[in-house]
Amino acid sequence: MIEVRDIHKAFDDNYVLRGVSFKVEKGESLVIIGGSGSGKSVLLKHLIALLKPDSGSVFVKSAELFRLSEDELNEVRKKFGMLFQSAALFDSMKVWENVGFGLSQHTNMREEDIKEIAVNKLKMVGLVGVEDEMPSDLSGGMRKRVGLARAIAMEPEILLYDEPTTGLDPIMADAINDLIIKKLQIRLPCFIME
Amino acid sequence: MLVRFIEFIGAVTERPAQGLGRIILLFFSVLKYMVKPPFDFKNVVRQMLEVGVNSVPVILITALFTGMVLALQTYTGFKRFGAEGMVGSVVALSMTRELGPVLSALMLTGRAGSAMAAELATMRVTEQIDALAALATNPIKYLIVPRVLSGIFMLPALVIFANILGILGGYYVAVVLFGMSANSYMRTTWEYLQMQDIYSGLIKAFFFGAMFTLICCYKGFNAVGGAEGVGKATTSAVVYSSMTVLISEYFLSAWLFQ
Numbered sequence: 197m198i199e200v201r202d203i204h205k206a207f208d209d210n211y212v213l214r215g216v217s218f219k220v221e222k223g224e225s226l227v228i229i230g231g232s233g234s235g236k237s238v239l240l241k242h243l244i245a246l247l248k249p250d251s252g253s254v255f256v257k258s259a260e261l262f263r264l265s266e267d268e269l270n271e272v273r274k275k276f277g278m279l280f281q282s283a284a285l286f287d288s289m290k291v292w293e294n295v296g297f298g299l300s301q302h303t304n305m306r307e308e309d310i311k312e313i314a315v316n317k318l319k320m321v322g323l324v325g326v327e328d329e330m331p332s333d334l335s336g337g338m339r340k341r342v343g344l345a346r347a348i349a350m351e352p353e354i355l356l357y358d359e360p361t362t363g364l365d366p367i368m369a370d371a372i373n374d375l376i377i378k379k380l381q382i383r384l385p386c387f388i389m390e
Numbered sequence: 391m392l393v394r395f396i397e398f399i400g401a402v403t404e405r406p407a408q409g410l411g412r413i414i415l416l417f418f419s420v421l422k423y424m425v426k427p428p429f430d431f432k433n434v435v436r437q438m439l440e441v442g443v444n445s446v447p448v449i450l451i452t453a454l455f456t457g458m459v460l461a462l463q464t465y466t467g468f469k470r471f472g473a474e475g476m477v478g479s480v481v482a483l484s485m486t487r488e489l490g491p492v493l494s495a496l497m498l499t500g501r502a503g504s505a506m507a508a509e510l511a512t513m514r515v516t517e518q519i520d521a522l523a524a525l526a527t528n529p530i531k532y533l534i535v536p537r538v539l540s541g542i543f544m545l546p547a548l549v550i551f552a553n554i555l556g557i558l559g560g561y562y563v564a565v566v567l568f569g570m571s572a573n574s575y576m577r578t579t580w581e582y583l584q585m586q587d588i589y590s591g592l593i594k595a596f597f598f599g600a601m602f603t604l605i606c607c608y609k610g611f612n613a614v615g616g617a618e619g620v621g622k623a624t625t626s627a628v629v630y631s632s633m634t635v636l637i638s639e640y641f642l643s644a645w646l647f648q
Contacts, residue, residue, distance in 0.1 A: 246520050270526040284521035288509075298525045346525075 197222045198243060198354065203252030205238060212238050213249070222353075237281060240358050244276050245269055256354075274302060277347035278356040283339040285331040291318070291342050292327035298350040317345040321375055337368035344375065413608050416530070420538050420604070423531035430536065437536040441502040441603075442544030446551065452497050453552035456489055457481055457559025465568050477570065478578035481560030486587045487647075490552040491545075492639055495598035498545055499631040503606035506537055507627035510610025511620040519611070534607045541603030546595040553591065590646040597642060602631040 198220045205213040212235040220226050230236050241247040242254055245261045254261040256272050264272065285294050295314035299305055305313075315327050321341040331339060340360065347355060360376060361369035460481050468474045510533060513519050522529045557579060564570040609627035613619045 241520065244524050246523055266528070270528075273524060273526040276524065278521075278524045280517045280521055280524075282517055284517035286518055286521070287512075287516075297527075301525065301527050350525075 197257060199255040200239075200242070201253045201255070203239075203242060203249040203254065205235070205242070205247065205249050213242075215252070217252075237358050240278075240356055243356060244273060244278060274298075274350060275353045276356060277350065277352035277354070279340070279343045279347045279358060279360055281358040281362060283331075283343035285339055285342055285346070287331050289331075290327065291323075291329050291331060291334070294331065294342060295327075295345045295349050297346065302350070313349065314345070317349050318342070320348070321345045322371065337364050337372070340364065340368075340372060341375070344372070409608075412612075413604055416534070416608050416611075417600075417604055419530050420535055423528065423535050424539070426531070430532065433532065434536040434539050437540035438544055440505075441498065441537070441540040442547060445498055445501050445544075445548060448497050448501055449494050449548045449552050450555050452493055453485070453490065453555040454559040456493055457485060457556030457561075458563045460484055460489070460556070461560035461563035462567075465564055465570070474568075474570065475574055476578055477560065477564045478557075478575040479582040481564075482557050482579045482583045483587060485553050485556035485560075486583065486591045488591075488639070488643070490549045490556060491591045491594040491598060492635065494545060494549050494552045494595065495602060495635045496632055498541070498548065498599075499602045499606070499628055499635065502541075503602045503631050504624050504628050506603065507606040507610035507613075508620055508624045510534075510607060511613030511623040514611060514613045515616055515619055529611070534604075534611065537607055538600060538603045541599035542596060543599070545599030546592045549591055549595040553588070590643075593646060594639065594642050597638065598635050601634050601638065605631045605634060 200216055200218050202215050202217050203213055204211075204215060216239060218226070228236050228239065238247060242249055243256075243261075245254070248262055256275070259268070259272060261269065261272065285291075286297065289297070292311050292314040293300070295317050296310035299310045299313060300307075303310075311327065318324070318327060318341075321344045323338060323341055323345070326334065326338065326342075331342065334342065344360070347357075357376065361372050364372065461477050464477045464480045465474050468476060468480075510519075513533070519529045519533070522532055561572070561575055564575050565572045606627040609623045609630070613623035615622075
């Protein structure tokens with residue numbers, strides 16, 4: 197389903213990825229472990245074309261990501277859900293607007309229906325009654341869970357997690373791991389851990 | 391020696407030239423996404439409120455006092471050679487042709503442009519712009535197009551208000567404080583004011599609106615680093631936008647009034 201072929205990436209003199217290759221099939225999970233600054237997040241961003249490699253290619257369902265037109269690439273991106281290291285919530289929007297952002301941009305659903313879906317997704321990650329809060333009013337663990345709810349809101353086929361438990365206390369980290377493994381019934385997650 | 395001199399010139403001009411080239415490329419991207427559906431009118435209106443409506447008090451106070459000080463200086467200066475009767479036309483021509491568009495653009499750069507740069511820079515360093523792209527939403531279309539449109543349309547609108555308030559400020563000083571005849575002030579205001587003066591000011595505002603929003607968005611969008619990067623992006627956005635407004639003011643004036 198996803199194939200990474202010999203990708204190289206450098207930022208000025210800093211060589212981050214040197215010939216990385218792997219393949220992940222539908223239903224498989226892949227965990228990438230490495231020290232801080234070893235290029236895990238950089239690799240993950242290549243899978244969704246947020247970064248372009250200096251050489252090499254990434255295939256998603258046989259489509260070569262960096263040869264697609266912008267519209268085709270966006271269609272591929274709709275198959276992904278991504279939880280960012282810092283949650284990356286839109287701080288000018290309410291929690292439910294964050295979760296329902298993809299739906300509001302890519303469907304013709306009414307605002308009330310999007311909010312209902314967002315509330316349900318928030319429930320799935322164990323958050324109740326926070327939908328009208330702003331992200332700045334939430335704790336770190338809650339923000340990560342909102343990020344997770346946003347990642348699954350569009351029912352993606354592929355889920356990417358960039359350090360989903362970094363910076364959380366052990367109990368919250370365990371809760372997030374539990375959510376990812378058991379409750380979300382994931383089909384193809386990529387874990388990134390230090 | 392000559393080679394070193396050429397190397398020096400190259401080193402000094404390389405980064406500004408790259409920056410200019412990237413802003414021009416961003417401008418073409420903005421044009422492309424402006425006409426590419428779907429159109430997010432809600433987002434454009436939100437930006438117009440933020441950039442335009444919320445800037446009204448700042449622009450009006452600036453224009454009012456500019457008109458007042460212009461009348462004050464002109465009246466006392468012109469009185470030396472008995473030309474104080476021309477205050478009305480000096481205020482009106484200065485406001486519509488130069489001061490209205492330039493001061494409004496500078497104030498809007500300081501108020502709205504800095505906020506744009508800081509907001510986009512914060513979004514960049516906290517991965518929110520990456521998150522937008524990951525959610526299959528083009529960040530230029532979603533973030534920059536509405537801001538540039540708001541600058542293009544709201545700055546000329548604000549300049550109209552600024553021109554009116556500037557002329558009224560001049561009226562207050564000349565007529566109420568210095569006792570000049572109200573009829574004389576209004577007559578000289580309209581006598582020498584031509585439609586071209588007003589149009590040219592609005593055309594300048596149109597260009598300034600596009601320029602300051604593009605530069606501020608470019609700086610914020612390409613910010614690097616953490617809080618320090620946000621600060622640097624915001625500062626350079628305001629400095630470069632203000633300089634661009636002032637420099638282009640000369641060339642636009644030369645083009646419009648030749």
